[in-house]
Amino acid sequence: MIVRRAAAVGAVAALAAGMVAASPAGAAPVERRTSRHVLDFTKHPVADGPARRTVPLGASRTRAAGAVSVTIDVLDRHGDAPATADDSSVTFAPLAGGDWIGADLADGHTAGEIPAGDYAVMTWVQTHEADGVTSTALVYRPRVSVTSSTRVLLDAREAVPINAVVDRTDSRVLGGVLSIGQRIGTETVDPIALVDVVHGYVTPTVAEPGLVVRTHAMLTRGGVEKGSPWLYNVAAIDRDRVPQDPGVRARTEDLAAVRTTYGVPQGDGCASEYVGAAWTGFGTSFPESVGAVPATRTEYFTPGVPWEMNTGFTGADCSFAPDDTEAWTRVETFPRAGAYERAWNVGPFGFGRFDSAPARAIWGTGGDDAEPALAVSVLATSTAGGPLAPVTGMTGTSVLRDADGKVVATSDQPGMAHGWPAPKPGRYTLTIDATRKAPRSDLSTRQHAVWTLAVKNTEPLALPTIGYDTPLDLRSRARAGAEQPVTVKVDGATRRLTLDVSYDDGRSWQTLPVEKSGTAWTATVHNPTTGYVSFRATADGVEQTLIRAYGIKS
Structure with a gap:
C-alpha cells in the first residue's frame, strides 16, 4: 500500500501486518520516496509520510501539574497478553491538541503519568490465529477521559472483521485498508489510524461527532496478484462511528464498469498498476499486475470516489527496471454506475501533465533529490499525466532564454530540470527538444516546443500544453x-x-x-x-x- 499526500494530513499513525507507515514511537520506520518519476511496480505495500511529534509516556513534559497515573493493558483476540513483538506500543492523541504520547508495551502492559484530559487511544494487536494466519486488530477508542488514576483496557476480542465483498463468488480481496479520521485540537487528522483489510479487525465505537471511517479494497479473481481478467476497486464511508459491520459491500450493477485497454505500440509488454481512493487530504494505493499486454479487461469502480491510477509498462519479462519502465497517472471520478471506456499506453503521446498536475516551471535551487524546477512530461496523453525524464530511449534538452536570446538556464533532460532559480521579472522563452528511440514504440520520435513566459515573481508558472x-x-x-x-x-x-x-x-x-x-x-x-x-x-x-x-x- 502507498499512502499519498501525507504531508497535507500532518500525521499518519499506523502499524499493521504487511504495512509500513509514519507512526508514533515504537512503530516501524518509514520508507521514504525521493522521486515519483517511476513507481516501483514490483514491490508490495509501502508508505510515505511524516511522523507526528510524539513524546514517550512518563517524559518530563508529560509530568506537568495535573498529571495523573495511567495503566494500560492490552489483550489479543484470544484474550491473552500479546508478546511485545506482536504489539509494541500504544498511542494517546490529546483531543485538545498538543504532543501525542507514545508508550512502549512489554507483553501487553505499561504504566506512567500523563496530563489529565480526553484522548483518542489506539494500538495494533497481532494475533496468531488457529488457521496459521496472523491477524491485526486496530483497537481504537475515540474518546478516553483521564481525570484521575485510570486503567485503560484495550481488548482485541472486541474487534470485528473488516469486510470487503462484491457479488462475484470467485472474487477475493487482494489489498485494502480501513482508515479513521478524527478532529484533534484545531485540525482534523485524517487518517489518524489505518489497518489492513486482509486479516484485519477493528473495534466498533460509540458515537463521536466528526469521526470518519473510510474503506477501500481491491478484489481480483481468486485474489491473484497478476493476470486477473477483471478488477474491482470499491470504497465506502461511514461517519461518526466505527460501525458494527465495518468495511464495504458492493453490487456490480451499482458500479462503474470501465472497459480498459492496455496498449503497446510495438512488440509485447507487461503492465502493472497502483489504484487508490484519493480521499480528501490523503489517498491509499494498492499494486496489481495486469500481466501480458496488449490486453483488454473490465475494471469496476465505486462511483463518486476520486480514483488515482498509476499504470506502468515494461518488457514482456515484467522486470519493471527503472531504465525500462514508462508510467502514466490519472485521477478520475466516475459520476454514476454504467459503462465507460478508457485506454492506457495508447497515443498520441506528447508534452503534457506530469503526475496529475499541469506542466509547470516550479523554479528552485535544490539538488537532484529536491522538487524539480521544471516538470513537463514528454509522454503524456490528453487524459493521463505521463512520466518525467529520464524516459526510456529519450534524449534531449531544456533551455530558458531571456528576451535578448541569452541562455539563462539549461538542462540535459527534456522537460525536467533542477537548480533553476526564478529569473528576474521579464519575458522569456522556454524551448524543449526531445528525440526518442524506444524498444517498444516507433511513435513520438521527435518533439519540439517553445513557450513564451512572462515572469513576474518567484511563483510557479503553469505551462499550456496541447x-x-x-x-x-x-x-x-x-x-x-x-x-x-x-x-x-x-x-x-x-x-x-x-x-x-x-x-x-x-x-x-x-x-x-x-x-x-x-x-x-x-x-x-x-x-x-x-x-x-x-x-x-x-x-x-x-x-x-x-x-x-x-x-x-x-
Whole structure:
C-alpha cells in the first residue's frame, strides 16, 4: 500500500501486518520516496509520510501539574497478553491538541503519568490465529477521559472483521485498508489510524461527532496478484462511528464498469498498476499486475470516489527496471454506475501533465533529490499525466532564454530540470527538444516546443500544453485512407488554435481547418495509406511539434 499526500494530513499513525507507515514511537520506520518519476511496480505495500511529534509516556513534559497515573493493558483476540513483538506500543492523541504520547508495551502492559484530559487511544494487536494466519486488530477508542488514576483496557476480542465483498463468488480481496479520521485540537487528522483489510479487525465505537471511517479494497479473481481478467476497486464511508459491520459491500450493477485497454505500440509488454481512493487530504494505493499486454479487461469502480491510477509498462519479462519502465497517472471520478471506456499506453503521446498536475516551471535551487524546477512530461496523453525524464530511449534538452536570446538556464533532460532559480521579472522563452528511440514504440520520435513566459515573481508558472484525442487501436494505429477525427485540447487558457499535419515526418506540412467545440477544437485528417501522421499546433503562449503522433495500419 502507498499512502499519498501525507504531508497535507500532518500525521499518519499506523502499524499493521504487511504495512509500513509514519507512526508514533515504537512503530516501524518509514520508507521514504525521493522521486515519483517511476513507481516501483514490483514491490508490495509501502508508505510515505511524516511522523507526528510524539513524546514517550512518563517524559518530563508529560509530568506537568495535573498529571495523573495511567495503566494500560492490552489483550489479543484470544484474550491473552500479546508478546511485545506482536504489539509494541500504544498511542494517546490529546483531543485538545498538543504532543501525542507514545508508550512502549512489554507483553501487553505499561504504566506512567500523563496530563489529565480526553484522548483518542489506539494500538495494533497481532494475533496468531488457529488457521496459521496472523491477524491485526486496530483497537481504537475515540474518546478516553483521564481525570484521575485510570486503567485503560484495550481488548482485541472486541474487534470485528473488516469486510470487503462484491457479488462475484470467485472474487477475493487482494489489498485494502480501513482508515479513521478524527478532529484533534484545531485540525482534523485524517487518517489518524489505518489497518489492513486482509486479516484485519477493528473495534466498533460509540458515537463521536466528526469521526470518519473510510474503506477501500481491491478484489481480483481468486485474489491473484497478476493476470486477473477483471478488477474491482470499491470504497465506502461511514461517519461518526466505527460501525458494527465495518468495511464495504458492493453490487456490480451499482458500479462503474470501465472497459480498459492496455496498449503497446510495438512488440509485447507487461503492465502493472497502483489504484487508490484519493480521499480528501490523503489517498491509499494498492499494486496489481495486469500481466501480458496488449490486453483488454473490465475494471469496476465505486462511483463518486476520486480514483488515482498509476499504470506502468515494461518488457514482456515484467522486470519493471527503472531504465525500462514508462508510467502514466490519472485521477478520475466516475459520476454514476454504467459503462465507460478508457485506454492506457495508447497515443498520441506528447508534452503534457506530469503526475496529475499541469506542466509547470516550479523554479528552485535544490539538488537532484529536491522538487524539480521544471516538470513537463514528454509522454503524456490528453487524459493521463505521463512520466518525467529520464524516459526510456529519450534524449534531449531544456533551455530558458531571456528576451535578448541569452541562455539563462539549461538542462540535459527534456522537460525536467533542477537548480533553476526564478529569473528576474521579464519575458522569456522556454524551448524543449526531445528525440526518442524506444524498444517498444516507433511513435513520438521527435518533439519540439517553445513557450513564451512572462515572469513576474518567484511563483510557479503553469505551462499550456496541447494534447490530441483520436480513435486508435492497441498499437496506436489508425485505418489506412480513412477520414480520421481528431480532437485537440489545450491544458491551459487559450483563445486560438492552429493545426498542421505532416505525412513525411515533418519535412512538409499542411494546414487543417479546425472548429471550436466547447473547450476543445476538432479537425479531420485524411489518413495516408502507409506511414505515420505528425502534428504541429500553436495556441496562446506555446507552439508544439509532435513527429509520429500515430501510425497507419499496414
